[in-house]
Amino acid sequence: MKRRYYSMKEDIIRVQNDTLLAISAAEDARALDEARVASLGKKGALTALSMGMKDVPQEQKGEVGALLNAARTEITAALEQKQQALEEAADRAALAGIDPTLPARFLPTGGLHPLTLLRERAVGILRRMGFALADGPEIEDEFHCFDALNTPADHPARNVKDTFYFDSGKLLRTHTSSVQVRMMEKNVAPLRIIAPGTAYRRDEIDSTHLSAFHQLEGLYVDRDVSLPDLKGTLEAFLRELFGSQTEVRFRPHFFPFTEPSFEIDVKLEVKGQAPRWIEVAGCGMVDPAVFEAVCQSRKDRSFDPNEVTGFAFGMGLERLAMIQWGIRDIRLLIENDVRFLRQFA
Ligand code: PHE
Numbered sequence: 001m002k003r004r005y006y007s008m009k010e011d012i013i014r015v016q017n018d019t020l021l022a023i024s025a026a027e028d029a030r031a032l033d034e035a036r037v038a039s040l041g042k043k044g045a046l047t048a049l050s051m052g053m054k055d056v057p058q059e060q061k062g063e064v065g066a067l068l069n070a071a072r073t074e075i076t077a078a079l080e081q082k083q084q085a086l087e088e089a090a091d092r093a094a095l096a097g098i099d100p101t102l103p104a105r106f107l108p109t110g111g112l113h114p115l116t117l118l119r120e121r122a123v124g125i126l127r128r129m130g131f132a133l134a135d136g137p138e139i140e141d142e143f144h145c146f147d148a149l150n151t152p153a154d155h156p157a158r159n160v161k162d163t164f165y166f167d168s169g170k171l172l173r174t175h176t177s178s179v180q181v182r183m184m185e186k187n188v189a190p191l192r193i194i195a196p197g198t199a200y201r202r203d204e205i206d207s208t209h210l211s212a213f214h215q216l217e218g219l220y221v222d223r224d225v226s227l228p229d230l231k232g233t234l235e236a237f238l239r240e241l242f243g244s245q246t247e248v249r250f251r252p253h254f255f256p257f258t259e260p261s262f263e264i265d266v267k268l269e270v271k272g273q274a275p276r277w278i279e280v281a282g283c284g285m286v287d288p289a290v291f292e293a294v295c296q297s298r299k300d301r302s303f304d305p306n307e308v309t310g311f312a313f314g315m316g317l318e319r320l321a322m323i324q325w326g327i328r329d330i331r332l333l334i335e336n337d338v339r340f341l342r343q344f345a
Pocket residue numbers: 174175176177255258281282283284312313314315
């Protein structure tokens with residue numbers, strides 16, 4: 001028994017030394033794993049020795065056991081160390097020849113379209129004034145686009161030459177004013193909404209006209225809304241947008257759904273050019289006939305024209321963008337020429 005104990009002690013030390021040698025000699029992960037399996041694996045040398053513990057005499061079990069544990073701890077630590085060293089060497093090899101001090105490759109970030117930039121600014125200003133964002137369909141019916149807006153059947157805007165009609169009788173909305181009607185059908189006064197969106201007309205495309213363009217509709221209905229409210233709101237908006245020195249002009253006009261009605265011009269001053277007035281919006285006091293049509297559609301008197309008044313406006317977003325940046329041809333806004341668009345990114 002004594003001999004067995006000594007040889008066991010020697011065996012443990014021999015296995016430990018052999019394994020540590022194999023670990024330090026390992027040149028890759030595979031060789032390292034082989035060293036691990038050969039000692040600590042199910043059929044490994046150290047595992048076999050551990051199983052021999054049962055034959056060690058009781059009074060020597062403590063010493064031999066401690067020796068076995070120490071061998072296992074050393075081998076495990078050596079395996080971990082070597083694995084880290086191999087990984088670091090692999091990382092270094094992968095980075096060989098790469099200069100980490102080189103400047104990064106340029107990645108273009110893209111940018112927002114000028115119309116988007118302008119719409120976001122315009123909506124931001126009006127929201128701070130208390131207007132809430134509203135929305136409506138681009139495929140409209142004649143009631144919301146024309147009839148409820150006091151536009152008679154023979155009005156030129158309803159002509160098939162000016163409006164895109166579907167066989168169903170529906171149409172592509174010719175203005176965002178249809179959202180006024182939809183909002184009044186679903187809400188009660190006081191009502192303060194803005195609705196940016198696309199509108200469609202069968203216009204010849206030229207430097208100031210597109211057949212699909214963008215408007216920003218506004219509607220304010222309450223008791224005692226007056227013409228000074230309309231003027232003050234829109235002047236403040238345009239000065240906030242274009243600068244406090246901006247000159248604004250209200251010209252009498254006609255719309256079927258407002259009375260009185262105006263067109264708003266903004267003075268465009270471009271260096272080296274004579275100042276020009278540019279039309280940017282239509283507006284006016286909501287015609288009582290519109291409130292009456294809404295009451296009939298709702299089947300109640302929530303918008304009784306004897307109780308409420310309101311103003312409405314519809315701005316051309318392309319026009320505002322042209323003024324903002326001195327863009328001379330509206331078609332630049334739909335051509336997607338990066339040389340043009342890049343200036344806004
Ligand atoms: N809808 C009119 C247009 O497209 C603009 C407008 C809106 C006028 C609201 C008055 C009130 O020309």
